[in-house]
Amino acid sequence: MLPKHLLRPILFSLGCTLAFQAGAETADDTSTPEQVKAATTLQGQLPLQELRNFTEIFERIRSAYVEEIDDKTLFDYAIKGMLTSLDPHSAYLQEDAFTDLQETTSGKFGGLGIEVGMENGLIRVITPIDDTPAEKAGIRAGDFIVTLDDEPVMGLTLSEAVERMRGEPGSKISLEVRRGDENELLSFTLERAEIKVASVRTEMMSGDIGYVRITQFQEHTGAELKKALQKWTEDGQLNGLILDLRNNPGGVLDAAVDVVDAFISSGVIVYTKGRNPQSELRFEATADTVAGDIPVVVLINGGSASASEIVAGALQDHKRAVIVGTQSFGKGSVQSVLPLTETSAVKLTTARYFTPNDRSIQAQGIVPDILVEQSEVTPYEERYYKESDLPGHLSNPTVKAKNDVSEKTSVTKESASEKKDSGLLKKDFQLYEAHTLLRGVSILSPVRVNASEG
Template sequence: MLNTAKRLILPLITASALIALPSFADEASGSKDPLNGQLPLQELRNFTEIFERIRTSYVEEIDDTTLLQYAIDGMLTSLDPHSAYLQPEDFSDLQENTTGKFGGLGIEVGQQDGLILVVTPIDETPAQKAGIKAGDLIVSLDGEAVMGMSLNDAVERMRGEPGTDITLEVRRKNEKELLTFTLTRAEIKVASVRTEKMNGDIGYVRITQFQENTGGELAQAIEDWQSQGKLNGVILDLRNNPGGVLDAAVEVVDSFISQGLIVYTKGRNPNAELSYSATQHTPAGSIPTVVLINGGSASASEIVAGALQDHQRAVIVGTQSFGKGSVQSVLPITEDRAVKLTTARYFTPNGRSIQAQGIRPDIWVEQSEVKSSEQRFYKEADLPGHLSNPTDAEEVTEGSEKAPEIVSELLKRDFQLYEAHTLLRGVSILSPRPES
């Protein structure tokens, strides 16, 4: 089975907040309720005692700085899966995420049967230029087998300083032998928004993650399509989109609705309570819209899907989303260290919390491959001596069938997208037409 596709970066949803720190109690003894602003002295004594025992008795010597970092890590990771202590490398990764730049190969990857599956190579990157193709299975990295290696470990090995080399062994369908590629890492700038104009005048927008410029790129794509002529619908593909910048998600929703609440957050600290509403700038207007989601759609993706669903502005198609309904605030501690802390939950316009629930699609469609039937059906026009059609300008002769409309390669290999496209074609066919 294909696991959730993952970019070679770690997106998260961010919002600013100030956290009130509890004050130390000047008490001689006894424990106090931590909610009243005083720290329990007995637990502090226990901590210092355990700290000293580790320093003096652990099988290997550990310096005090490392032990304190471990303590901070444990304190944060015990809260929830998304709170963490960001040391210099992690903090740098976070900054790379919001700008969409990193050093690597330029491939979107997942995991399949213990191997690393290439979901898609990013255009104009070392992987794409070398000939890596979607569907390739990476067998080894620099001679080390990936079988048994976690997806995160494989991702970290493929990332690196621009200019350094890495050798990949790849298993490709219909190839008897493994293929070997030596790639030179480069600075990769991830395109947050990818677009394609499909047949039937339907625009396809793939958002891979929410970056600072995502909203503007989406609005520009819609405006460009409209300036070129008729636009019958928009497919917004948020599958395997793990989230990103909250403001970008708000801007995306704002492109489809002109009024009303988009999302709001609730937390213990007043500074964590925010709300976002639509503006009058709505490039998509009332254009019929379908949003594609799956189990890899998380966080900011769910904000978009939930808001458009609550406003009945789009039909949500696919499978149930991930269910991450919490907000993480990045609180800098020093110039290169920070705390990523869960400070609030977000809610859709109708007050739904999707934490551990996810967005359920309006139309449930599992992913599969689009296959056409090979069966041949005979028609009246194939029968010898058939009557001609008096209303047809050109008589259909034997074996001369009108060619069906060309379907893009994207639709041929993506059943969920095919269904979304078919839905919008139906809407455009049934929409009122101007009188001739």
């Protein structure tokens, strides 16, 4: 998860010398007072015995390893080992990985379209991105990638696995995947493509229910959402909104804040806590709210991570939305990008996210208000005889004439809208439940927001 303000270069220096065998604990007679002071300060800050051990191992590898390895490669390995041992999200970003990270936050990159993480030495699919080779081939959130081009991923770092999956558009790669408790591996052959992630997708559903799907939080996500909401309210009426964050892996923090700010006008959205005071941030809503009164349902699942959880948690704590679906992924940590050179950087976990009610998202996620597992809608058809089926039944004196043109037009319009929804809703039970919930709310207390009402 990349806070936008942390993408600026952060300059820092590492003062460390490896020449300990010449006498690191005491200075010789020719040392200046400044050198003695510097050596004393260094001794107080760094674990000298551990550094001696490191240099000893480093020298043994250089001189005795079965194949010759240059010093730069060994130092790279050492840095990677330090970072990957901390947590699954800290990493040493060399040129390709650093470039990939910048491309991903901009919403355009080359590859398969899979958001992944490391778990038990295997690559776990957090979510496939919509309309990408991975999603089209049937890769699912929760799948474990076992091999890439017939080579095991066990032993690879996360950045190394991602680098292998990236490549020129049109080139192919084979994957073997373990899914759930299935014993047999699933095989996929994917053709890499240029991944252009559409951040916000919208659709108007029956009952004047707006549907917004956010696939990933990019720099302009908040502006795109507000533009869609303003268009709906200016064009007519809006009774409710479904905000679909399922399988959304996160993205830019500022974008998540902007999305929440579209629905609330005051209060805390999210804050962070870390050891370094600079990592402690607090984001609050502004009065620039375009949908302050519209009933909202937020859809989440196990593929909803990071920025998605910030949005769901904030709206849940402010009682601004009903959260529907299954428990989210639980990535509640902040990664800061610390550039070392123009082509390399350290991605270091520096803080944790907290919701307005002081809940940590880390390793817990967001628990939905209404738990709804995913399935297809399979209605059971029953036939009942009604009063109107009986021969000689009395007519209803309050029913309008069948030739009422305005009524027929209204019914036809609603039927067309419902027909458009029916295919999607039958395949997506979570969306069906969210839509049904908002239809019920709009029937009891219709909002009917338009531009003139503000």
